[in-house]
Amino acid sequence: MAKVLVYIDNPGTSLKKSSLELLTLGRALGETAVALNGKLHDDVAAAFAEYGVGTVLLPSAEDLDDFLVAPKAAYLAAAAGQAGADIVLLDNSPEGKEIAARAGIRLNAGVITDVVAVDADGTAHKSVLAGSYNTACKAGTAVSVLTVKANNVVPEPAAAPAALETVTVEVPAVSAAARITAREQKVASGRPDLTDARIVVAGGRGLDGDFGPVEELADALGAAVGASRAATDAGWISHDAQVGQTGKTVSPQLYISAGISGAIQQKAGMQTAKVIVAVNKDAESPVFEIADFGIVGDLFDVLPQATAEIKKRKG
């Protein structure tokens, strides 16, 4: 049976859904252990046991968060060696990918990012070129390192909980690392994370600076708010919200595009959404070529009407 090591970074007091997805995927592939960075809270330990994790590896050093990526990658590679891992799983965040990148070099292991499914033999599936191809990839090395996109596995506890043991991993010294000298937390929006959200409502140039109608519809649907590059470049909304080639790639169940023409740069970030709804004044907008439901109309009329109707139906 394959040995799988799941890397989880600073879970705090509860595991994120994406972490539970990795544990569920790991269990389907073999025997799972976790390499944790940060404190192991009792509730998190209980969740690990519930998800069938037998071993939690913890770093000997507590200052991994003070540096950028390098010592975390050194720790993960050492943990993978200690655990005898065949497959290492991480989340697909920018940091997850970079830890994977460097740990892969240390382990002489092939790294595959943006994975949406893994077969029993370790073959990974991902879509490339902005969702225009689905590919199957495989690492030919003894160890594979895979970063897995959220929302592709349904989290499921193990049939029987595991007895959890903890093991310390000696973190190798890293001579060259950038130090994080200050960190400012951003104000939480209270909305779901854009990359993982089930529903995204996105606005573009047509909003003319006023994201109110998009935000209100998003809140009625419990959705994340996205934006086109035109809207973020204009400073109407934070750059974090940008969906597209130079921003985030999203594949929600529902993507509502409002006042976005849908040029290739935007399309690249959202065309793998399950259902696309578009509202735009211009009937010639390219977004209508890919929309499952399109409305040619003024978003300042259509969006508030839809928001009110949703609130009415949800009571």
Add this chain to the structure above:
Amino acid sequence: MKIIVLVKHVPDAQFDRHLTGEGYTTDRDESILSELDEYALEAALQLAEARGGAKAGNQVIALSMGPSGAVNAIKKALQIGATEGVHLTDDALAGSDAAATSLALAAAIRHLGSDAPVDLVLTGMASTDGETSLVPAQLAERLDLPQVTFASSLEVDGGRLTARRDADTSSETVEAPLPAVVSVTDQINEPRYPNFKGIIAAKRKSITTLSLADIGVDPAQVGHAGSWTSVLSAEERPPRTAGTIITDEGDAGIKLVDFLAAQKLL
């Protein structure tokens, strides 16, 4: 300063892009300088200009790995303002994954630093074709240099750099000694366009060609053969087709909600 900027020629995303041949690599017939690399080049030019530019001995070297077409990315970089170009090219490199690419580029960077040390390696935040963002981190690992990735601001002062990184939930200030590997986002600056003077000047700038033998890399370590990952199959997704399009007659908001309800999305 001696700055190396990594530039990549990628298929133009304005057109349909295809995976072809053994190993399913991208078809680069219509290729351009990766848009995200222009931010790295601009950051390098600003650092060099602040120190007196090429006249004061500052070098901005555009390095690209790839077949003959990669020269186009280097030429564009020279037109924009890079002082010289380096083209790492070898038939054995075809089909290299991120690990093999970073191995070859690390060797090329060491080679370029053999006469005078390199102060900074600058890259874009990702290529616009592979989009994995693996190479900058792997380069830092292989070169044993500090990694400063996704920088949205960059300052260099007396052998140290300070950068800002903006993530979704927090912003960080990061410091590292030089030399370092830095990738920059599209928020860091407004890249310049090549002007007429730049285009003329580029014709007099040199492009050095390097082979694997020149940089001391065994061909078996790179390309399809030396890569640690391979693409087993690739299927083109059927293009999306247009669905129902209606024109608002005063009740489109209600119809939108009806559609969502029918799709069980409420």
